[in-house]
Each structure stands twice: as structure tokens, then as C-alpha cells.
Amino acid sequence: MLPSFSLARRRSLLPATAALALALTGCSGASVEPAESFGTFDEVLAAADGQTVDLWMFGGDAKGNAYVDEVLAPAALDQGVTLRRVPIADTPDALNRVLSELQAGRDDGSVDLIWANGSTFSTGKQAQAWQCGWTDLLPNMQYTDQDDPLLLNDFGTPVDGCEAPWHKAQFTFFYNSDAVTDPPTTVEDILDWAQAHPGRFTYPAPPDFTGSVFLREVMLSLAGGAEQVPLTYSQAAYDQYAPAAIQALTELEPSLWREGATYPRDEQALNTLFADGEVDIAMTYGPATLTDLVGSGALPPSTKVLTLEEGTVGNASFLALPVNAADAAGAMVVANIALSPEQQAAKADPGTWGQFTVLDTDLLTPTQQNLFAQLPESPIVPDYEELSRNAHGELGSEWVPALNEAWRQDVASAP
Structure with a gap:
């Protein structure tokens, strides 16, 4: 049975969040200042004993929920902290709560x-809603590469110690090797392949996260590479680079599944089309999960990852x-516990969650490195080093709504 498809999406709360953020900019907000209040992490541990931490995070990822409840929370309890997961439909919901409470004093x-990144982080930073400078106190930050660009910038916004890295992601295409014997090797090749094989390709409708990333990848590829497009959004840069992507996707629409009359609502709906043999190429920002999806029968055994010569976009969650x-x-x-080699290795196991580590394993002890060496090898997914070959970071967060709106007006509304 096919999932339902619709261009309609629940209204994002981010515009309201951004408006409230502007109203709060310059306000000091709260008196809690852990970066200044604690001189050592031992002092942090002493103050944390007996506290209950409410972690607000997207609740639609069953494996992520299970990891937090069954792996991370017990480890926190061992250090005297009760971790309580608060599931939300959209990350801006959490920021809205923070900003509303700040406004109320x-x-x-x-x-x-x-659990945040992208526009939620940048909006909160603009509103001075984040505690900053505290990550230097975390002992396990020593295992991260201090020069890793994915950890220094979050969708173009400097992190500045305002959030702790949690895991990495790499946008990845995959295909049915039984149906695609000569797979494309660039984004432009994928567009050409789709036109040569009508009805066998589609993508989630922006502003869905995965569909939105695909839209940005098309723009970067048609621009001649990620290095050609400025990280920071400007109207001039948009006018120079966005029209080619919008035009390409408009021209592609008649060759899409159902001739582009409708689009999958999200990555899960696209996976269903792929599993049912409706399309032959799909995409994900969480490639490590493909191992479990194939193993469980949710995706066919002929599923293979498509690595592109030009690389794809990667980012980190915080x-x-x-x-x-x-x-x-x-x-x-x-x-700090979430950054530990033990937790990072557990989270990287496809059977647990399958998220790529933010740690530089060269900085680990042999015993800690062995935790990662013992992870099961995937017959489906290459290791992160191969997946991230020629990778590029995310564009500034202001690019995202601008491109999404252009797609809605010019592609989705095309006759």
C-alpha cells in the first residue's frame, strides 16, 4: 500500500520564532551562566547531582528515541542525572518554548x-537564547578535531561553544542495482538519468528536510561546485545561482514519478516507493540507517549506495x-556523556541508531578505537571516510527558506 502524498505541510513555527527572537535580541534573559559559574567540570558534576534534564528532540525517529531512553539515559543516571526525553514534532517547537519563557522573565x-542545528540554532543565537562558551569545560571535547569545519559552523553560523556536537550526517543517494546497471556519478547525471527513464525518479517535496537538501545539491552542482556559491546568503548570490536549479527542476518535473503531479511528503514515503519498485534512485541524510533497513526487509537487498564524484553535503547535529x-x-x-567514545560508538552501531561519530578516532586510546573497530561492517554502506569524500558543508541557513519558497512558487505550482 502506497503512503499518502501531499505538498501540504504543517505550518512551521520558525517564522513566529524568528519574530520573537528579534524582539528578544539584546535581552540578557536569565541569570544561569554555567560557563562563568563553573571553573572545573568537577564543579559541574557536583552541581548536577540529582538534577533532571529535559532533552527536547524530534520524536519521530524510533531508533533515536530508543537510544536516548535505553542507552544514554542509563549512563546519565550512573552520574547522578536523570535524563528525560521530551518528544516534539519540530525542533522550532522547543526554541519557541525557550523564547516564550525568556520573554516572560x-x-x-x-x-x-x-537536539538542534541549522535555522533553529542561528535564530536562537541571534536572540541570545543559548548558553555559550560552556563546551570548553566538557572533558570529552578533547576527542574532537578542533579544526573540523562541520563542528565549527552550523549551517554557516559559528558555533562559538554554544552547542556540543552530537553526530554527523552525510547526504547520500542510493539505487536499486537490479534496475540501474550504469549508475550516474554526478548530480547532473542523476537529472539526465531521470529524464532518460521517465517515472523512475522523484524526491520529497521541499520544505521536507531531505527534499530541501536535494534542491540545494542541484543548485551547487549546476553552479560548478560548492566552492562557487557563497556560504552566506545574499540576494545577489541567490539571483546568480538559484534560477538554474529552479529551471532544471521545473524541466525535470514531467519525467518524475506520476509526472510530478504529486511528490513524496518525506524520506519515509520515498523509501516506500523505492521498496515497492516504483522508483529506482532515492536519497537520505542518514545513510548509516540503510544497513538496518535492508536487513529488516524494508528496502530490497539490491540496494546500493551511490557515491558521487563531486561529493555531497554533510553536517553535524548538536x-x-x-x-x-x-x-x-x-x-x-x-x-559530555553523549560525547564519550563509549556513547559515540554505541550510537554508531546500525543496530542501535547508526549515526556517524563526531570524534576524531586518531585522538582515542587503542581501547577506545577498538570500540569503533568492533562495529559491524556494512555490505551496503561504505565507511564515513568514503561517504564524505569531496564533501562540502551546508550553506548558511538563510538559503534554505529562500530556495524552498522558490521551489513552491515555480516548480510545485508549474502548470
Whole structure:
């Protein structure tokens, strides 16, 4: 049975969030300042003992939920901190709560940590809603590469110690090797392949996260490579590079599944089309999960990852600490535990969650490196080093809504 498809999406709360952020910019917000209040991590541990940390995170990822509840939370409890997962439909929901409580003058906020990146982070930073400088106190930050661009910038916004890295992601295409015997090797080749094989390709409708990334990849490829497009959004840069991508996707539409009359609503819906043999090429920002999807029969055994010569976009997810978090010390302890080699290795196991580590394994001890060496090898997914070959970072977050809106007006509304 096919999933339902629609261009309609639940209205994002981000515009309201951004408006509230502008109203709050320049306000000091709360009195909790862990980066200044604690001189050592031992002091953090002492203050955190007995605290309950509310981690607000997207609740639609069953494996992610299970990891937090069954792996991360017990490890936090061992250090005297109760970790409570608060599931939300959209990350801006959490930031909306933080900003509303700041506007009300609360310094005992109900949000202690947020799984965040992209526009949520940049909007919160603009509003001075994040605690900054605290990540230097985390002992496990020593295992990260201090020069890793994915950890220094979040969709073009400098991290500045305002959030702790959690895991990495790499946008990846995959294909049915039984149906595609000569797979394309660039994004432009994928567009050409789709036109040569009508009905066998589609993508999620932006503003869905995966469809939005695909739109940006098309723009970067047609621009001659990611290095050609400025990281920071400007109207001039948009006018120079966006029209070619919008035109290409408009011209592609008649060759899409159902001639582009409808689009999958999200990555899961696209996976269903792929599993049912409706399309032959699909995409994901979480390639490590493909191993489990194939193993469980959710995707066919003929599934293979498509690595592109030009590389694809990668990013990192983070744990952000609101400036008015009631249990800030406990949140810092949870973020440090989440960065530990033990937790990072557990989370990287496809059977647990299948998320790429943010650690530089060259900085680990032999015993810690062995945790990663023992992870099961995937017959489907290459290791992160191969997947991220020629990778490029995300564009500034302001590019995202601008491109999504252009797609809605000019592609989705095309006659």
C-alpha cells in the first residue's frame, strides 16, 4: 500500500520564532551562566547531582528515541542525572518554548537541552537564547578535531561553544542495482538519468528536510561546485545561482514519478516507493540507517549506495543549552556523556541508531578505537571516510527558506 502524498505541510513555527527572537535580541534573559559559574567540570558534576534534564528532540525517529531512553539515559543516571526525553514534532517547537519563557522573565526554563542545528540554532543565537562558551569545560571535547569545519559552523553560523556536537550526517543517494546497471556519478547525471527513464525518479517535496537538501545539491552542482556559491546568503548570490536549479527542476518535473503531479511528503514515503519498485534512485541524510533497513526487509537487498564524484553535503547535529535552563549543570553532564567514545560508538552501531561519530578516532586510546573497530561492517554502506569524500558543508541557513519558497512558487505550482 502506497503512503499518502501531499505538498501540504504543517505550518512551521520558525517564522513566529524568528519574530520573537528579534524582539528578544539584546535581552540578557536569565541569570544561569554555567560557563562563568563553573571553573572545573568537577564543579559541574557536583552541581548536577540529582538534577533532571529535559532533552527536547524530534520524536519521530524510533531508533533515536530508543537510544536516548535505553542507552544514554542509563549512563546519565550512573552520574547522578536523570535524563528525560521530551518528544516534539519540530525542533522550532522547543526554541519557541525557550523564547516564550525568556520573554516572560523565567530563569528556571523547562527546556534543558535541544537536539538542534541549522535555522533553529542561528535564530536562537541571534536572540541570545543559548548558553555559550560552556563546551570548553566538557572533558570529552578533547576527542574532537578542533579544526573540523562541520563542528565549527552550523549551517554557516559559528558555533562559538554554544552547542556540543552530537553526530554527523552525510547526504547520500542510493539505487536499486537490479534496475540501474550504469549508475550516474554526478548530480547532473542523476537529472539526465531521470529524464532518460521517465517515472523512475522523484524526491520529497521541499520544505521536507531531505527534499530541501536535494534542491540545494542541484543548485551547487549546476553552479560548478560548492566552492562557487557563497556560504552566506545574499540576494545577489541567490539571483546568480538559484534560477538554474529552479529551471532544471521545473524541466525535470514531467519525467518524475506520476509526472510530478504529486511528490513524496518525506524520506519515509520515498523509501516506500523505492521498496515497492516504483522508483529506482532515492536519497537520505542518514545513510548509516540503510544497513538496518535492508536487513529488516524494508528496502530490497539490491540496494546500493551511490557515491558521487563531486561529493555531497554533510553536517553535524548538536545539543544546545538554553541560557535559562533550570538544570544547566545536568545538561552539561549529559552533553559530555553523549560525547564519550563509549556513547559515540554505541550510537554508531546500525543496530542501535547508526549515526556517524563526531570524534576524531586518531585522538582515542587503542581501547577506545577498538570500540569503533568492533562495529559491524556494512555490505551496503561504505565507511564515513568514503561517504564524505569531496564533501562540502551546508550553506548558511538563510538559503534554505529562500530556495524552498522558490521551489513552491515555480516548480510545485508549474502548470
